[in-house]
Amino acid sequence: EGQRGTISELLAQNQIPNTVAEQLDALSTQFGTEEDPEGLLALGTAKTDNMYNAGWAWAGDSPFRYTKLIASHFGGTRNPMVISWPAGITPDSTPRSQFHHVNDIAPTIYEILGITPPEEVYGFPQDPIDGTSMVYTFDDANAPGQKKIQYFDNNGSRGIYFDGWYACTFGPLTPWTTGSAEDLENWDSSQDVWELYDLTTDFTQSNDLAAQEPEVLEMMKQLFLEEAEDNLVFPIGGGIWLRIHPEDRLKTPYTSWTFDETTTRMPEFTAPGLGRESSLVTIDVHLDDDNTSGVLYALGGSSGGLSLFIDNGKLKYEYNMMLLKRYQTLPVPIAAGDHIIEVKTLFTSTETFGPADVVISVDGTEVASTTVERTVPAAFTASETFDVGVDLGAAVSLDYADRGPFEFEGTINKVDVTLMVPNSSESSEDMSHEEFWDRIIQEVIRR
Template structure:
């Protein structure tokens, strides 16, 4: 037989062999694998809401030996900047582009309808995972994602903005901005999963994430040790809710009785001693709303330390789990060939208000508890039964010595810890004080690996990188070129850095943007932004403000928007969103549904109805539940009665039917009619169309029901119902349940309790 070359009509361009009539007269060929021998492993470790002064190696008294080890064996950065919020920073960290430029000027919950605020990363900006996987890397993401539109994080997708849609081959974690660390909303690859154990069995999300990260690397190393990996490990800590195991809280008992002024002073002195803050830096006066510790009442001084004890335990526990991962990488010989980058996504959170909160939903709806309210619940500040965030004074101390907080573009919101460790390429035990930005990380990784950013990816033309490599700063800090200008914007707060100067404007929510006052600081000599030089250098300030507007136009920052998260996520609903309907029919057996895809019943009149079947008086249980111990609602049959439990920030109003739900078939319904002038209203219960119970709610949620989502036929994860213990699944028959949300400008329907769409 004569040998023939393969027909070009179906040839693979990489095929260099010959194809004959049989294998005997053919010559095989295989594509050459990507050269990976010299490529480093890469691991990003992302902390959440961890302020500049919170880590031991940045001056804190909190025990962080694993992170301190990275600093000791690598380089700390004292002039590193992120954005002032989580989703935007993560978008910039993974793409090397400015956050508005890629479509994430705000959180992934919100698509404002403008290019800079799409709530997702444009495919014109390939992620580092997408780039590295094409160069032979195995790519793994573990932990918080918060980069997919939150109403698309359901079984209906679309999945193109989930981790596996953006270059990661494996994923395990949570897609929301926060989650309960004992009852997390978990996903594995592209599907939802239940936690592997209960908190009673010792489950904690930090440990679960690190176990998974170790498992991913162990599997990869066992099969293909020659291949590099990229691990993106994003802890939920130290974002609220602060939830450490009890023994970690106990370690800090009494430590913070000295108060935030003393802790802040000690941290500041230690920072100067360590060299992460330059000599001559001044400690700024208190931020607005923070009182001197000695001026507080004895009750306040008894209450406030409890919040900080829980935070400190949370951070130490997170560090312990990170240490397990570092130890594992070292034990298999892969730590020293791994470039480790540890960052915080923004500064410490101001979302605990002046007295701290035991409920994150309360803040998002514009409510903050008073001192007396928190004092009455002081025993619940334990990291388990409530979702804790600390008072402003502790957030200020967490950001020592910087002004303001997360959300703000003063240094407390955007200057964050950053540590790099990579023996041979990153100096050991040194500090760099050159200005750098989160967009610089991707260019640095590509530079060290000797790779180029693609100009097209999967046929899509790519945006140019906005960041620059840090490599020159690492190798020759005195000769490294100064980075170009960098703008900042979050919730109307604005800033720009250029040539060591910074112009910054604080924006009060709801006020006219034109009334904002621009300040001017020379950061090369004023690390903590203590001396406003706007009056002394008006021409320079005007130049910088003009530069900010130019950057805003170039990066898609406009239009400015200062509305709260809950308000924006409730009002701005895309036409194709699963929430953009008034009637929701949920089938029993569906998996837990995230809150961002659940019906928007907050601030609205609505009805829940279902057809049920009971064969015995014991056929009780939950029909539908939305929320957690902090907030939400639950409709159930309990002790034979139809029961609606409204959980208003942990305070329950329970409405019960006057008569039992009959044995056999029945149509049950709950109707809430909101009053016209506020969020109060009336609850009515129906069985077979007859009203069987009612009650009043003095207030309901304005915008957000809860961060934890919805379950049908049970109360899953953290229980929304009062005294909830376990899922309490409905023991009777129910195929589906309907939630209908009403337009309160239209007259209410008269067929309350109809089983339309809710038959078994």
Template sequence: MTDSTIPPHARGYEDFGGTIGRTFADSIPAWPAERRAPEGSPNIVLVLLDDMGYSDISPFGAEIDTPHLARLAETGFRLTNYHTTPVCSPARAAALTGLNPHRAGFASVANSDPGYPGFRLELAEDVATLPEILRGHGYATYGIGKWHLTRDSLLNAAADKSTWPIQRGFDQYYGALEAFNSFFHPNQIVRDNTIIQREDTPEGYYLTDDYTDQALQYIKGLRASDSLKPFFLYFAHTAMHGPHGAKPEDIAKYRGTYGKGWDEVRRTRYEQQLAEGILPEGTQLPEAVGRLGRRIPEWESLDELTRDRYARYMEVYAAMVDNVDQNLGRITGLLEELGELDNTIIIFTSDNGGTAEGGAEGTRSYYSRFLHLPGVPADFDRDVDIDPNLIGGPRTMTHYPEGWANASNTPFRHYKGQTYAGGIRVPLIVSWPQGLAREADDDGIRTQYQYVTDLTPTLLELAGLPHPGTRRNLPAKEVDGASFASILPARDAPSTHPEQYTEFGGNRGFYREGWKIVADHEPGVPLDDGHWELYHVAEDPNELHDVAAEHPGKLRELAAGWEHAAWHNTVFPVDDRSSLSSALRRPAEAEFEKPVTLLPGTPKLERYRSSKLTTLRNFEVEVRLQFSPGDEGILVAHGDQGGGYALYIRNGHLYFVLNEYGRLHDVDAGPLEPGARRITLRTTLHPGFRAEHLVAVDGDTATRLRDVWALIGFAPFSGVDVGLNRGGPVHWGLHEEHGPFAYSGQLESVRYIPGDKAPYDPEVLATLERDTESAGD
């Protein structure tokens, strides 16, 4: 590819056109003749869900209503032995590049930065992506939804955007760069390279619907200008990732469905899977075992109130899956109306298995589940007591209990993050009526082992397009996946992917021709001390019978295979997050910890950038304003329904509000006198992850809030807002009454002054450990 064929964004213009385009028109190389895809090339739609289990759609056994997916399965193919990575970012990297996740730079999710080669947490310059390849072949390329392929420190408006979607091959992008989001008040939405600023979320807003509206707009816009150009639509859902939320009408559809409990749902799904041939005859249903080895309680052993609350969690989950299917139906409906459905390749799958991150009891305070730090007290609230009638709505941040995750992963054991089948075996549907017509006696079920790296080479082969082997005229890393196009028309064709390693956080696995080893790793335990389990998954797909003792030679063979693959794929050093050094960040991030003055009109700061000012440290917020009688509104807000704090004025009084993971503290700091005022919020951290908040006016203490939990672990999730509270509200009552509640008076500035970090901050401990070791050298 010559420089003249590289689009402006890829050549350094983060925003192109307007004045820039006119001023530098003479210096921009002339565009070559337009590249066109071969006539009749198929459209490609890749739909990727987040944290959805193997049995959560009707073609794979679910009772959830997914007629549009069922229609694709009826004419297409169900790959029942398809595998992915244990968590989301690695799966997305592998799907879009064909590379094993460590070679793609994504050994983990894009929310850390230990500095190892496999942990770049951004796609390197020598990694070619599917949208880049397809665009080079003349396709229009559209990205929708969750990205999570850019390191969290690069998500702010001032960051280098070379790994944002537009720079990685998409003509247009609309979605969220973060790992997850609120379905009712998203904390950040990006269009192309621009963070969208909405003062308030529209009435009735729902994220999946919004994503689909934009996808439809892209397709309609393309067809209005070009009747022939094929398109690639990458639709990466935020669903089913927590916090869970669904539209009231979708929840109502499932009201009462799950009162029968997870034991019965799991059993019914398993029987349906056997009846449809998803599972081979003789497959056993494993004992219901939780994430930490505890037995999941039998449904009937729970009291009535608990059963009611747990059932509500699953009603919300089912409603979310149903809504995804509805929106898929909107896309296929448009393609049918355009006469293009038959010549569109559609792939539908999940990035990993169902997750137990909601804990044994589920939660109505999702962000309080993310405190994976040493020293967090046992009495820390993992589930704030909120009216069960609010579960799934915009006022709560919920996630279902692991009993339902166990049902999601029917018939397999364990969950997201682990290398057992429950974490990495997910549904895959492939449909292309024009190019992959089935024989009349073919049920479309394919049982060959395939892996997430196979998606890119498969789509390229089906479309008849070569991989260029280069990116920007330089050699690109070789693809690890293998096309499975050959198994689709021929059910007896052999798997094209005979072996595969897996690793995440020290959890390991290796598959080779019907055999598999698994190591369920305990953080901090040396890998050499880990116990490999051996399963003959060709006969024991549920991994119920560890035959390591009976087949020591096979165990040694596969263990050596894993180690060879690990060295080849830059898996070492394995980071299981047990070392304090994993908490260290690169020195450039010190910029985020400097005092900063925010003026009225400043866009909402991005979550991670905001967190560096406040998380696990003392901090001070200084607000300067001119107050006149009648002025009111939000002065500063940081967070949303799931946790945060704000200062606001109402009826002449100053208030401090703390949303303690869903538990609201609304403190009256007294009346304000007219004139120039300096309001200060000082937050001090105490031992045991406790905090104290002091509010002062012109240096005099106005109020204190003592002995509350510190906000950490993705809370506050929404960033800092000045002069209003955009999106998700810290104070729901104020939001209902006033919306974003923009301050009506003269706000001069809001200054954040980060203070000392808490002594139990992992970065502090890691720095101390490093300095101690250096002193001893």
């Protein structure tokens, strides 16, 4: 991730400025011990989400150029594949060099099993299968390739294969640098410079033939546009929008929810935008004794997120800002019995990374507060979730990381969440389950 690596993967995706010194300080402060004062032993464990730097990725992609997120060159897309089928393939040592893509795996399996792809599944019409079966290569290593065309696209980096030719353009995003939103916003895809390669003689894309074969290049560029339209690629580079406007991230259309202890593993993009939007969380809870412990609710994971929990009878809130900083309230004793706990989060600025005030109340009395000086604009993690009564996955807080999933020992009757959204045009109470998922699907398609 980047030219320096990272201790928290989504630092880059959130465009959060940081330095190596900040990351090293976070490791030392949070994970340092007498035997390991720098905290380096935390790397590679569930307590961090570290990624090595792009130099290692580039070395691993040799002899191809570039890395993942670059669709224009095979360093970002090409992978070896081995097929083992003792009952149907006679082994030999000759590699198959025919051009194929991941979308060819399903057609291969269908042909092997004699399956006709369904046109409809549970009432949903299926998209046509674009792939080409690879079965023809099983008995003939030198068979002419049957896959004629394949497009590639990732954040505006794009390419197209056609009958041995490959045309491509790098695009606006350089994955190993943070870059700037202004540079991305000023990008004009029509001004991108394209390259052309003859893969039959140059599989590593070393000899650009764009100047020698301008007519072939123009034909390939037109083919890309046709494939892009057929496969809903437009707008080109649409995924970059969130790097410029994180406030437009895909999110639930709901503004209020009621949860209970059965709520676990709710994906972040469908969960309430806690920690990113002003909100009020109200928990109706019963504590069996004065030493109750466990998570009331958590969103995210060890690399970034937030959690409200009780540890040995003391209530505490933590906002884990991508491991760089942990904002916490002071622990507050909470007695056995029934309680209404409120967590009010108020953003005091509309600026990206703007601060937020968090106030904790118990039974109508304010008991603790903290100011999150720098917030996460887009997403805490790529895979962690919202959980009630437990923190599944990698723990948000180090206070209970070694006791995960730190299931709550009392009873959570319900958790009400309300986002403080001005001029909300549609209340979640008026939206059916089907309407909710239709809205989510439409948002995915639109982006």
